[in-house]
Amino acid sequence: MKNNKKILGIVMGNTVQSRHIGSDIGAALKNVAGGELKGYSKMLKTSRDEAMQRMVEEAEKLDADAIVNMRFTTSQTMADAADILAYGTAVKFI
Known part of the structure; x- marks a missing residue:
């Protein structure tokens, strides 16, 4: 084949997000009752889309x-953030 x-190199995009106090209160209540933490799920989706x-x-x-070979990674930058x-390899078709 x-x-x-042509491989152009690694491309990246990132964002740092902090939790909202309302999400923390909702998460504390969900810990008791169980279920999806929708505030956090929404924040993570928004963060992934932005990155x-x-x-x-x-x-x-x-x-x-x-x-190609796109990936996501996450890390805690501070207690509440x-x-x-998002990273991958940029290519040009020739």
């Missing part, structure tokens, strides 16, 4: 045609 792509959009913008600056990182 012919190699028809992914920033990664795509970085790839567009390189004039990439695609991002988390970093969401």
Whole structure:
């Protein structure tokens, strides 16, 4: 098979989000009753979307045609904040 792509490099996008006091109160109540922590789920989805959009913008600056092997990672940056990182390899089809 012919190699028809050029690897442009790693592209990344990240965001750091802190928890909202309302989400913490709701989470404390859910710990007693059980169930999905919808405030946190919504925050994580928003954070992933934002990190992914920033990664795509970085790839567009390189004039990439695609991002392959895309991944997410997260880490706690401080007691009430988390970093969401989206990363992958930008490629150009030739």
